[in-house]
Amino acid sequence: MKANPAIKIFGLVIAFVLVAPTIIVVATAFTESSIITFPPKGFSFRWFEEVLTSRQWIEALQNSLITGAIAAVLAVVVGISLAMAAARGTAIPRTGLTTFALMPMLVPLVVIAIGVYLAFVQIGFYGNVFALGVAHSILGIPFVFINVLAALTNLDPRVEEAARASGASYPITLLRITVPQILPSAFVGGLFAFIASWDEVVVAIFLVTPGFKTIPVMIWSQVREGLEPSTSAVSTVLTVVTLVVFGIVALLNARKSKRTATS
Amino acid sequence: MTSSPVVTAPAAPRRRRFERPNFWTLAGLPGIVYLIAVFGIPLVFIVVRSLTDPSPANYAAVVEDPLYSASLWRTVQIAFLVTVLSLAIGYPLAYAMARSGKRLAMVLGAALLLSFWTSLLVRTFAWQVILNNTGLVNQFLLGTGIIDEPIPLIRNLFAVLVGMVHILIPYAVLAIYASLRGIKPEVEQAAQSLGASPWRVFTRVTLPLSLPGVAAGGILVFVLSLGFYITPALLGGPGDILISQSVVLQVQQYLQPGMGAAMAVVLVALVLLVFVIATRFIGLGRILGVTGAPGGESR
Amino acid sequence: MTATQENPMRATTRTIDMPLAERKERGRAKGAALRLEAVRKVYGDNIVANDVTLDIEPGEFVTLLGASGSGKTTLLRMIAGFLEPTAGVITIDGKDVTSVPVHKRKIGVVFQNYALFPHMNVLKNVMFPLEMHKVPKVKRKELARDALAAVKLENFEDRMPSQLSGGQQQRVALARAIVMKPRLLLMDEPLGALDRRLREAMQLEILKLSRELGLTVINVTHDQEEAFTMSDKIALLADGTLIQYDEPAALYSAPVSEVAAEFLGESNRFEGQLVHEQQRWFVRADDIEVELTASAADGFAEGDRVVAVIRPWSISLSSADSDEQGSVGTVSALIYAGESQKVLVETPLGREFIVRRSLDSADEQLHEGQLVQLSWRPDHVVITRPR
Numbered sequence: 001m002k003a004n005p006a007i008k009i010f011g012l013v014i015a016f017v018l019v020a021p022t023i024i025v026v027a028t029a030f031t032e033s034s035i036i037t038f039p040p041k042g043f044s045f046r047w048f049e050e051v052l053t054s055r056q057w058i059e060a061l062q063n064s065l066i067t068g069a070i071a072a073v074l075a076v077v078v079g080i081s082l083a084m085a086a087a088r089g090t091a092i093p094r095t096g097l098t099t100f101a102l103m104p105m106l107v108p109l110v111v112i113a114i115g116v117y118l119a120f121v122q123i124g125f126y127g128n129v130f131a132l133g134v135a136h137s138i139l140g141i142p143f144v145f146i147n148v149l150a151a152l153t154n155l156d157p158r159v160e161e162a163a164r165a166s167g168a169s170y171p172i173t174l175l176r177i178t179v180p181q182i183l184p185s186a187f188v189g190g191l192f193a194f195i196a197s198w199d200e201v202v203v204a205i206f207l208v209t210p211g212f213k214t215i216p217v218m219i220w221s222q223v224r225e226g227l228e229p230s231t232s233a234v235s236t237v238l239t240v241v242t243l244v245v246f247g248i249v250a251l252l253n254a255r256k257s258k259r260t261a262t263s
Numbered sequence: 264m265t266s267s268p269v270v271t272a273p274a275a276p277r278r279r280r281f282e283r284p285n286f287w288t289l290a291g292l293p294g295i296v297y298l299i300a301v302f303g304i305p306l307v308f309i310v311v312r313s314l315t316d317p318s319p320a321n322y323a324a325v326v327e328d329p330l331y332s333a334s335l336w337r338t339v340q341i342a343f344l345v346t347v348l349s350l351a352i353g354y355p356l357a358y359a360m361a362r363s364g365k366r367l368a369m370v371l372g373a374a375l376l377l378s379f380w381t382s383l384l385v386r387t388f389a390w391q392v393i394l395n396n397t398g399l400v401n402q403f404l405l406g407t408g409i410i411d412e413p414i415p416l417i418r419n420l421f422a423v424l425v426g427m428v429h430i431l432i433p434y435a436v437l438a439i440y441a442s443l444r445g446i447k448p449e450v451e452q453a454a455q456s457l458g459a460s461p462w463r464v465f466t467r468v469t470l471p472l473s474l475p476g477v478a479a480g481g482i483l484v485f486v487l488s489l490g491f492y493i494t495p496a497l498l499g500g501p502g503d504i505l506i507s508q509s510v511v512l513q514v515q516q517y518l519q520p521g522m523g524a525a526m527a528v529v530l531v532a533l534v535l536l537v538f539v540i541a542t543r544f545i546g547l548g549r550i551l552g553v554t555g556a557p558g559g560e561s562r
Numbered sequence: 563m564t565a566t567q568e569n570p571m572r573a574t575t576r577t578i579d580m581p582l583a584e585r586k587e588r589g590r591a592k593g594a595a596l597r598l599e600a601v602r603k604v605y606g607d608n609i610v611a612n613d614v615t616l617d618i619e620p621g622e623f624v625t626l627l628g629a630s631g632s633g634k635t636t637l638l639r640m641i642a643g644f645l646e647p648t649a650g651v652i653t654i655d656g657k658d659v660t661s662v663p664v665h666k667r668k669i670g671v672v673f674q675n676y677a678l679f680p681h682m683n684v685l686k687n688v689m690f691p692l693e694m695h696k697v698p699k700v701k702r703k704e705l706a707r708d709a710l711a712a713v714k715l716e717n718f719e720d721r722m723p724s725q726l727s728g729g730q731q732q733r734v735a736l737a738r739a740i741v742m743k744p745r746l747l748l749m750d751e752p753l754g755a756l757d758r759r760l761r762e763a764m765q766l767e768i769l770k771l772s773r774e775l776g777l778t779v780i781n782v783t784h785d786q787e788e789a790f791t792m793s794d795k796i797a798l799l800a801d802g803t804l805i806q807y808d809e810p811a812a813l814y815s816a817p818v819s820e821v822a823a824e825f826l827g828e829s830n831r832f833e834g835q836l837v838h839e840q841q842r843w844f845v846r847a848d849d850i851e852v853e854l855t856a857s858a859a860d861g862f863a864e865g866d867r868v869v870a871v872i873r874p875w876s877i878s879l880s881s882a883d884s885d886e887q888g889s890v891g892t893v894s895a896l897i898y899a900g901e902s903q904k905v906l907v908e909t910p911l912g913r914e915f916i917v918r919r920s921l922d923s924a925d926e927q928l929h930e931g932q933l934v935q936l937s938w939r940p941d942h943v944v945i946t947r948p949r
Binding site: 156158159161162163164165166167168169172176177180181 | 642643644663664665666667668669670671673674675677678679680681690691694695735738739742748
Binding site for chain 2: 002003004007008010011012014015016017018019021022024025028035036037038074077078079080081082084085086087088089090091092097098099100101102103104105106107108109110111112113114115116117118119120122134135137138141142146170174195199201202206216219220223224227231232235238239242243246
């Protein structure tokens with residue numbers, strides 16, 4: 001049954017309201033004036049220029065990218081490991097393990113941030129990409145876990161049995177047959193994990209130092225002081241990177257569904 | 264007298280897994296150990312800290328001090344309001360997405376995902392730009408002469424509500440959309456063919472069948488709202504803080520990590536309580552929705 | 563068997579028509595002898611393999627035949643090493659392999675859904691076992707190509723499994739299973755997913771290949787036609803129990819029980835008492851009397867409760883206007899099935915016969931409601947024990 005026109009129009013209005021803030025931020029980044037105005041006055045790249053030539057911002061950008069990469073790689077490895085035990089392990093009940101792996105999604109971010117802060121600072125593990133990468137990997141694990149678990153459940157176990165019959169031991173089968181088959185799903189999960197780290201502030205606030213900041217942390221402290229067009233420019237960069245990553249995810253999914261449709 | 268075999272044995276459990284599945288448990292050990300180390304132990308740290316820094320009296324303070332209990336109560340109220348609004352606004356959008364032509368559905372879906380994928384911090388920042396004294400809304404109202412001086416739209420619970428609803432609507436929409444798509448078109452057609460008006464088809468067939476999605480989306484939005492920090496911190500006023508702001512304040516400003524930890528424990532307990540009750544009726548997977556993307560503070 | 567031996571896959575000898583005894587001679591050098599001793603598998607209260615004892619000689623093609631749930635796949639999986647028996651011993655060439663893990667058994671396995679490695683091309687799929695068994699790198703390609711040539715897939719090396727048809731995938735799976743020149747090849751319903759025509763062509767090819775290689779083959783199927791076409795011997799399983807293990811012809815002509823008779827295709831069965839009168843043997847039921855030969859009655863005694871089995875093809879029909887001896891009935895249905903015709907005949911006492919006739923036979927046309935006479939030769943009647 002088709003929706004009636006009134007509902008369609010209401011839907012369009014809501015959809016517009018949903019995207020409007022993003023559009024407004026991006027638009028204000030191109031203003032010529034030194035205060036944020038909407039509609040923006042004139043058109044210039046001056047705020048992008050300012051951001052991309054600032055050593056502080058470039059360092060933060062690097063920190064964010066490396067932290068995200070570390071978090072994603074850790075989340076992929078750990079997520080695959082957990083998903084294997086959940087999909088096929090015996091000793092631990094599946095629902096228990098699944099709940100455990102999804103816990104980082106349930107526990108409020110602030111709580112994770114406080115916990116990580118209390119524990120990591122205790123051992124002096126903060127203020128660098130590794131510490132923040134490890135902390136952020138927690139947030140990415142559920143995404144990898146969900147994706148890989150689905151992929152593992154769809155695998156044909158006989159393919160692995162064929163490898164075993166071909167003379168491959170369990171570990172070899174795991175590395176040569178199972179992992180390559182779930183890698184595309186793990187990769188998508190890893191991209192989600194990257195984004196989870198890329199735009200994360202709360203945990204980061206607790207682990208940064210004056211000498212080590214990430215982009216969201218910089219935006220956070222700027223925004224609390226006042227509204228500047230440079231913040232809009234950085235936000236635009238942040239959003240573009242996120243959209244590119246999700247674009248890759250969408251592309252991969254489209255390819256996957258196309259492949260399953262043809263075979 | 265036919266050739267069909269009469270031998271019908273009880274279906275043997277077909278073991279398709281490896282003979283020694285313990286290997287897979289073994290493969291899971293590194294992951295389990297890692298998650299316990301970097302996630303489990305920090306949570307234990309919080310509990311320990313809340314009981315020992317300086318003493319379990321922290322919990323008494325959380326409950327008794329009107330300031331903290333007020334922020335806790337305020338958080339629950341806001342979360343409830345956000346949930347109701349997100350569902351009320353999200354439902355028609357989900358319905359329009361699920362029951363429109365391909366092109367409109369795609370436009371609506373793209374808008375939803377664009378919003379969903381934009382960093383929460385950026386979206387909150389956007390609301391600052393919009394609701395500011397010199398922001399879009401005030402400029403418009405001043406320009407049209409409706410008001411003479413800017414009205415305070417920011418640094419209050421109204422702004423917090425607007426920001427949170429805006430950020431959480433997509434979660435509600437995705438859950439409702441999934442359940443609306445799960446309704447077979449024949450069911451609605453059957454009701455129509457039996458003479459039900461479109462409104463009656465909706466209220467008697469579609470709405471009841473989509474309620475599980477509404478419930479799943481509602482629980483998710485409610486639980487996420489309980490833990491929101493960035494949005495209330497940037498859009499809210501100093502007088503009406505939420506529980507997660509209290510936690511951060513205790514740890515960062517007042518340097519009372521023991522108090523902050525106790526509040527964190529209360530917050531987690533509240534969230535887990537909601538989940539435990541909810542999962543008695545709806546699966547955890549359904550609440551979390553596999554379609555979900557991170558989008559910043561998705562917890 | 564090492565990779566340096568002359569490649570038997572290049573053998574051009576037509577061994578397919580060779581008698582079993584001769585093949586066994588050849589096979590002894592290549593195929594493995596397999597023995598199951600009281601092999602038992604229990605899941606909870608469910609016995610899926612009930613003390614199965616089976617002796618398979620080198621070079622034999624043996625089919626495990628049974629309905630789903632009969633335990634045939636479980637048995638194969640225990641032979642392969644994917645499952646460990648609850649009790650019993652499995653030996654290959656006299657060596658106890660009961661708890662040897664799969665990857666050390668050096669067997670070839672072909673699965674119903676091919677189970678190709680989806681992320682490797684055809685050549686890499688076939689080279690995988692060679693790599694796992696540490697065959698020197700330089701040799702791998704050559705051996706894999708030989709195996710692909712043996713299954714007539716020379717020009718498909720670079721294709722991915724998803725780019726192949728079902729039949730081609732099955733050939734790759736076969737090549738992968740034989741590339742290490744295993745002495746024992748296990749097949750789990752290898753043709754189940756193929757359409758009928760392809761299935762029949764593949765049956766012949768597999769048979770030919772396995773005989774050229776002198777392999778011992780264990781094939782699992784629920785398709786009795788396939789079992790009869792391909793096997794030297796058939797192991798008939800029901801409810802986890804081995805009902806009968808014999809050559810196809812023997813299985814057909816001397817089923818050990820009604821269960822066995824029932825499984826091996828359509829049959830007309832009458833339970834009755836074995837009687838011996840005037841040097842002739844009969845099975846006598848309330849409404850019918852069936853004569854059989856003395857050799858068919860061998861092993862039974864007068865007065866035994868037995869079941870007489872007459873195959874639908876063994877019965878001929880003629881119009882009955884005369885009051886002849888034997889059974890008379892009315893044609894109740896005529897069903898055309900491919901090249902044959904199935905005729906259902908009902909006797910006045912309500913017993914129904916299934917009769918099959920060739921369509922191109924010069925037999926007279928029948929029509930429903932027609933009165934016909936049923937006749938068969940006594941030597942086409944076999945008897946067995948009731949269930």
